[in-house]
Amino acid sequence: GALRKELESGRKPPYEFECTLVRSDINNFTQIFSSDKREAFMEVINDFFIGVTHLVSRYGGSIHEFVGDEVLFYFKDDDHESSSAVAIAALRDINKLAMKMSERTESEGGYAFRIKSSLSHGTLRFGPLVDGFALAGSPLIESVRMLSHVHEKSENTVLFDESLTDSVSGLCRSKRQSVVMLKGLQGARTLVSLEAFTPLSLHLRQGDEKGLKFAKYYRDDQDICEILDFVTSFQGKIDSKDLNRLISMFRSYTVAKSSAAIKRSFIKCLEQTLQVATYNEEQTHLLSSLISAASHILTEKEWFGEIRALMFGCLTHPNRRVVANTLDVFGQFEPAAGERIFNELAKQGDNRIVANLLVKEAKKEWNKKVARKVKAMLGGQSPYAKASGLYALGEISRFLKRTD
Template sequence: MFGKNRRSKSLILLIVGVFWLGYVVSSSIQFYFNVRSLTEKEILRRQTQMQFIQESFIPLVITENFNLLKDRLENARKIHLIDFYILQNGSDVVTWYNNFDNLSGINVDYQVFNQLLQNDQLAFRTVKLMDYRFTTGVFQDRNEILKQNIWLMKGMILQELIIVTLMVGLIVYLFLKDIIDLTKILSTRDRSKLASVKSLSKEGQTLLKATQSYESTKQYLEHENRYYSDSLTPAILHEMKSGKKAPYAFQSTMIRVDLNGYTQIFLEKKDEYVTDIMNAYFIQARELIERYNGLIYQYVGDEIVFHIKEGPQNSQAMALACLRSVFKAAQEIEDSLPVGADHCFKVKGSFVLGKIRFVNQDSGFALSGLPLIESARLLSQVDDKASSSATFYAEASESLQELCTIADTKETLLKGFSKPSTLYRAKEFTSVEKALATDITLLTYFRSDEDLCHAYSFLTEELETGKDSTFFTAFNILKTFKLKMSTEAQADGFTQFLADILKLNKEQKANDKVLSAAISLASNFVPAYLVKENLLEQLGTCLEHKDHRVQANAIIVLGDLAKDIAFLRRFVYSKNNRVSADALLVSGKRDLDKELTEKLKEYLDSKNPLFQASGRFVVKSLGEHYRNADPIFYETNSMLKDLLRKIA
């Protein structure tokens, strides 16, 4: 019908169909109202018939003539006077029927008698006769009845509209279908179907090409952004994203960590050997550095240069703690070396607190400042390569005395400096067991997987002895941690920690507040790739807990860790607004559909200020989520836009 070279039609041609469309709409509206009126009458008729049948069969119940009652109920059902029934004697069922052959669906404890109860799907009535409860009901799916009435009355309007409908349908199919399909695709999160859209109109082709071009450009830019972000070190990327204009300065501790004997290893071993062992080291070191809020500035051969900004925690103490964990990781690598490796794997580190400047140079952005030079000078003073050590100025020792033991001191004149400096070197560090027993706040400086496992065991023992205050002090520290990578042992350790708290909670040794707090940590300490079924089962158990905080936190965590969260939908209808709001938020981030949208509108229109506030919080959070995760969905999805307008 349409040749390959047939010219695309202009949208102006569609104006011809406006008149016909108006005619079809007005006729259809009138037809709909007529059918709806008949539908309501039909529903009322079925309800009246159902009640009449029930009243007629009451004498059979009173006389306990159950065989005849069963026969007559079945006859009434076959001619659609009723759809389901049940006769109960206390907790026993005398006779019953429903279309789904599901007794549990209707065998409930009916408490409302002689009143018609109904919803959009069904209506039923229960009468109480001595110890008997006699219930009959009918289905009244308005949509289904509406369809049946439309089918019965189709001849009245079909003849009148068939020509107009064919004309308009043909025009819509030829010239609007592509635009409609394009709009639907753009308002969803799945854009893979764009390639399947074909356009016959000039305007449709223009929109389609522009959209496809935008999508390809967006994907290219996302790829480029990831590529360049990966090319930039975290320290530079962090400052670029801060929104501040270079140059500017900030207080920070600059740290250097270097592998002893790297040159020897590089010269004596094969490239593949060196690459594999250094990659393993760099991966572990980077994860640990990030755990201690470190920002890597440079990789120089085997040396890692990073800094930790001064903040609520002492940055020099954080630097020492980070180096301690890196030393442990290096020792584990050394312990795993093959027999005959003929080399050690010891590292040395240094750190200096001072002003760091973020500057714009001719080839890009960079960090500058005296701590960069001083940390290098301190590292050059290390001549002991048989053990891992951290070197720092004597002035820092007061804030580090609880974390290490000073091995030796050295008075030296650093190259380029006019005054001598006193350097301290630490080789032995306070164990996590001793630190926790001394002062729980020292947990801030113990973030390795091994440290965390010890912390879980320690906190479990504290809770068993009723020391909730220790747990909450630790919780306020732990909630600031976020593990992107971890070991299976650490993830299993947290899972056992949560299981122990659940057990203590059941035994009333740990209160609900402790349990809800512990649950909220799961997303921080168990990366998604390490989630196991037993953790999900524990969180699933928490969904049925009597405490709403426990339920709400379990919902949030499952939203992060579970692949399929369809089972959380039922909590959208919880009577507790916090539980319901969290279920709405978690489900909405996966898929914002009509059901969730209507529930959120119900919250926003509520007269209860708590429900209004919860609704506003969820809508605002969803808006921020989609604005960052999928800008096109954010701009084109009508349901999301309606919600955002209501809170504007």
């Protein structure tokens, strides 16, 4: 959970951070819980909260807590270009999940499953409290007060302060609801209600950098498939640099549970990219990015079989970056096999592969031996060796900053 993440962040509490906090509440909980449908209802809630956990993780957020019929989660400003935009994107997928749950409850129990949510941007403090640690701050209070102004319970609803409108305008359409005083907080607030989410297809149809940059805010299985299918269809029709940027966005994804649909779309995209890359060298950048994406949008379940066979063929590709990225993916899904292949190729002295090998060694243990090897690459005569050494040093530094 969030408290464990904060404790393992390397920062010494107490400390503060800016974030967008979301509070989602299940409508009519007390009424349904008090009926004879209680046990079935609790199973639905459990499945819903499991799904919410996966989605929040996929968008790089943290679950703060589950309290009865509520779930609280947040997205840090330090981790995202716009924490409010990411929060809205996650809520879009959570609302989709709620509608799936509703299909189930209407069929099995005769009642609708709806949620109401509020967003609040501000400062949270993480620090000691009684015998443990806790989060505190105005977003926790503000989000509660906002939900008290939700009166429509037959639909999934989202409320937020008008000050967030510009941050989320590319992802949704909203309207002013009311000017209110929130109990315990100073000053009047203009509350805005979300009317509709912007579909991914609208951004993709623009086909330019401005439109494609919004793709990073679409991370459910259907959206990932749509992005992969778009890249498959538009190779040669759209600048390969734009397609490469689109695929590179997957590096910020964390997919704990993938799907057969994503696997099928990935295979089609990889086959098409391999075919085009044989006669268009510019496509090798797209190919290397797509290979790296595998470790972010697929799991071990999807790896074996056709994807593994296609990736194995990439180990003999003439482009060093393609080979290096393929080795990284093998290392994730098949550590033992990846290690053997890595060591064999490293004997050939390829700078990029040697650099990746040093990164792997450093992640196991940063010691004088690894440091000397990195220093030797940086001090070499070859500019390619120096560039690879700088790459290794950067990757090692990022890893140690995140984990040590």
